Amino acid sequence: MNPVFIQAPPRLANQFTGDAFLRAYLRRVLPRSMLQAIEPELTELGSLAADELYELQLADRLNEPQLVQWDAWGKRIDRITVSPLWKRAAEVAAQFGLIGTAYEREHGRHSRIHQFAKVFLFHPSTDVYTCPLAMTDGAARTLNVSGNAALIERAVPRLTSREPSKAWTSGQWMTESTGGSDVGISLSQARRDDDGTWRLYGKKWFTSAITSEMALTLARPEGNPAGGAGLAMFYVETHDAAGGLNGIRVERLKDKLGTRKVPTAELTLDGARATLVGDTRNGTRAIDPMLVVTRTWNSVTSAAFMRRAVALAISYARERRAFGATLSSLPLHVETLAELEVQTRAAFLLAFELVALLGKHEAGELDQDEPALLRLLTPISKLLTAKQAVAVVSEAIEAFGGAGYVEDTGLPALLRDTQVLPIWEGTTNVLSLDAVLRGGLAPGIAAVHSRIARSCASLQEPRLAALGRRAGELVDEVEGWIKANGDAPRMQAGARAIAMTLGRALQLALLVEHAQWAIDDEQDASGIAAAVRFAATPLSTLRAVDPEESRLLV
Numbered sequence: 366m367n368p369v370f371i372q373a374p375p376r377l378a379n380q381f382t383g384d385a386f387l388r389a390y391l392r393r394v395l396p397r398s399m400l401q402a403i404e405p406e407l408t409e410l411g412s413l414a415a416d417e418l419y420e421l422q423l424a425d426r427l428n429e430p431q432l433v434q435w436d437a438w439g440k441r442i443d444r445i446t447v448s449p450l451w452k453r454a455a456e457v458a459a460q461f462g463l464i465g466t467a468y469e470r471e472h473g474r475h476s477r478i479h480q481f482a483k484v485f486l487f488h489p490s491t492d493v494y495t496c497p498l499a500m501t502d503g504a505a506r507t508l509n510v511s512g513n514a515a516l517i518e519r520a521v522p523r524l525t526s527r528e529p530s531k532a533w534t535s536g537q538w539m540t541e542s543t544g545g546s547d548v549g550i551s552l553s554q555a556r557r558d559d560d561g562t563w564r565l566y567g568k569k570w571f572t573s574a575i576t577s578e579m580a581l582t583l584a585r586p587e588g589n590p591a592g593g594a595g596l597a598m599f600y601v602e603t604h605d606a607a608g609g610l611n612g613i614r615v616e617r618l619k620d621k622l623g624t625r626k627v628p629t630a631e632l633t634l635d636g637a638r639a640t641l642v643g644d645t646r647n648g649t650r651a652i653d654p655m656l657v658v659t660r661t662w663n664s665v666t667s668a669a670f671m672r673r674a675v676a677l678a679i680s681y682a683r684e685r686r687a688f689g690a691t692l693s694s695l696p697l698h699v700e701t702l703a704e705l706e707v708q709t710r711a712a713f714l715l716a717f718e719l720v721a722l723l724g725k726h727e728a729g730e731l732d733q734d735e736p737a738l739l740r741l742l743t744p745i746s747k748l749l750t751a752k753q754a755v756a757v758v759s760e761a762i763e764a765f766g767g768a769g770y771v772e773d774t775g776l777p778a779l780l781r782d783t784q785v786l787p788i789w790e791g792t793t794n795v796l797s798l799d800a801v802l803r804g805g806l807a808p809g810i811a812a813v814h815s816r817i818a819r820s821c822a823s824l825q826e827p828r829l830a831a832l833g834r835r836a837g838e839l840v841d842e843v844e845g846w847i848k849a850n851g852d853a854p855r856m857q858a859g860a861r862a863i864a865m866t867l868g869r870a871l872q873l874a875l876l877v878e879h880a881q882w883a884i885d886d887e888q889d890a891s892g893i894a895a896a897v898r899f900a901a902t903p904l905s906t907l908r909a910v911d912p913e914e915s916r917l918l919v
């Protein structure tokens with residue numbers, strides 16, 4: 366008989382206790398008593414993510430949401446069923462307070478870190494159920510800051526509930542076929558009935574998680590001017606009291622590259638009853654708090670997908686043998702994996718810097734220049750971590766050889782799901798322009814300088830001190846570039862490089878800061894290795910731009 370070889374699959378350890386970097390970060394930034402209080406919960410969620418949810422995810426691979434538009438007797442029903450994992454994820458999300466934690470604020474400004482540590486553990490095992498959760502969090506915050514007491518009272522307790530049977534999720538219906546980046550040209554209209562009820566008419570082109578109970582959306586009240594300022598923000602409940610859809614038709618579910626468990630629909634609004642949240646104008650501004658939150662979720666879920674891909678690749682490398690050794694002892698494979706680990710740490714630290722700032726903001730504890738940092742970091746963290754995630758997950762797939770390309774390993778879905786992260790919640794270009802042109806760039810850069818200075822304040826290790834200086838120099842280079850290229854077309858053309866370079870400068874400083882702490886408090890030198898390696902990657906992408914010359918190529 367021929368010898369038979371069966372490869373051991375990669376295995377996941379408890380996603381909390383097995384994640385040394387996450388745990389070290391939490392030890393560094395959280396008060397010890399708080400960490401002790403939340404560790405059992407994180408351990409339980411880390412176990413669920415590695416065992417029950419991950420197993421269900423693999424078993425559930427071929428289940429996708431189904432839209433049934435008509436019942437047997439010809440009635441339009443537009444009913445959507447979601448996958449078994451999604452149903453379980455909804456329960457876990459409510460019970461673990463994935464939204465509630467941020468609103469209960471048990472740990473003051475650290476509550477957002479607590480919440481997002483859970484999101485980080487939950488996300489990779491739940492088939493992007495974090496999409497509706499992100500929008501739910503965003504809707505709760507947007508309603509809270511809107512000051513609309515009736516809507517706050519009706520929706521926020523449901524959006525933040527820990528009781529699965531009571532918890533709601535929310536959609537965010539902005540994108541129309543005219544454009545998701547330029548929502549100012551949206552065509553949806555809002556008209557008032559004689560009794561004053563607002564009704565919405567139009568088509569929403571990408572509406573994720575259409576199973577949500579409510580949505581925040583934009584429409585133009587009749588008679589309002591064109592452009593973003595003429596749009597208003599509306600609150601819509603998707604179903605009426607009898608359980609039927611509220612003047613909404615689900616035309617079809619999108620057939621997507623990834624996020625295939627997320628029911629993303631094209632909707633027709635045909636007289637959907639809606640409530641005006643605030644002003645009859647300036648809806649794009651009113652919905653802004655939603656975007657701050659969803660972009661934070663995007664950053665954290667980018668880091669989480671990276672962590673999952675690296676955890677699986679490292680586990681596999683310990684099992685798989687080639688040329689007489691495990692992959693984990695082959696120097697070039699180790700180099701490859703080390704690079705992925707470093708990018709993952711850098712993305713994690715930037716994402717959690719944003720999380721920490723959001724938490725401080727909500728607690729009213731931002732220091733002097735931190736509002737400008739929060740403003741600038743929101744687009745930068747989203748765009749940079751999403752790009753890092755696609756690169757890291759793609760390389761991690763290769764680390765499995767052919768197995769990484771085979772569907773029932775579950776690995777291809779990881780890459781496909783990651784690929785959405787640079788697209789939704791603002792594409793890389795659109796967010797680069799938001800960071801660079803929308804205002805606040807100069808105070809934002811000053812705030813990045815002071816944040817880097819804070820990271821460098823207590824550096825003892827000479828190599829780290831040099832890297833900290835390098836981080837500051839990168840920001841100087843950005844300022845120099847802007848001075849030399851300040852005209853509008855060049856600033857647009859260079860916006861991506863400016864945003865990415867600022868983001869990587871901050872990532873370097875955060876790696877350096879963490880590394881010094883890790884040596885001092887934990888005698889762990891891996892942080893130095895990470896910072897040194899990160900600094901050796903291309904950090905600045907600034908270069909001379911000539912928009913006219915570029916046009917010759919397109």
Ligand SMILES: Cc1cc2nc3c(=O)[nH]c(=O)nc-3n(C[C@H](O)[C@H](O)[C@H](O)COP(=O)(O)OP(=O)(O)OC[C@H]3O[C@@H](n4cnc5c(N)ncnc54)[C@H](O)[C@@H]3O)c2cc1C
Pocket residue numbers: 536537538539540543544545546547571572573574621624629785788789790791792793794795798
């Ligand atoms: C799986 C999935 C789910 C989604 N769910 C939702 C949802 O629930 N709700 C919702 O509202 N939307 C949703 N979207 C839509 C998403 O937010 C948009 O696709 C995205 O904002 C881009 O808009 P667009 O598709 O119209 O592309 P466009 O706006 O047409 O952009 C096309 C390209 O042009 C570039 N571009 C645009 N403007 C500029 C500029 N000024 N300078 C340089 N480059 C530019 C963009 O970067 C992009 O590469 C979802 C999308 C996906 C893929």
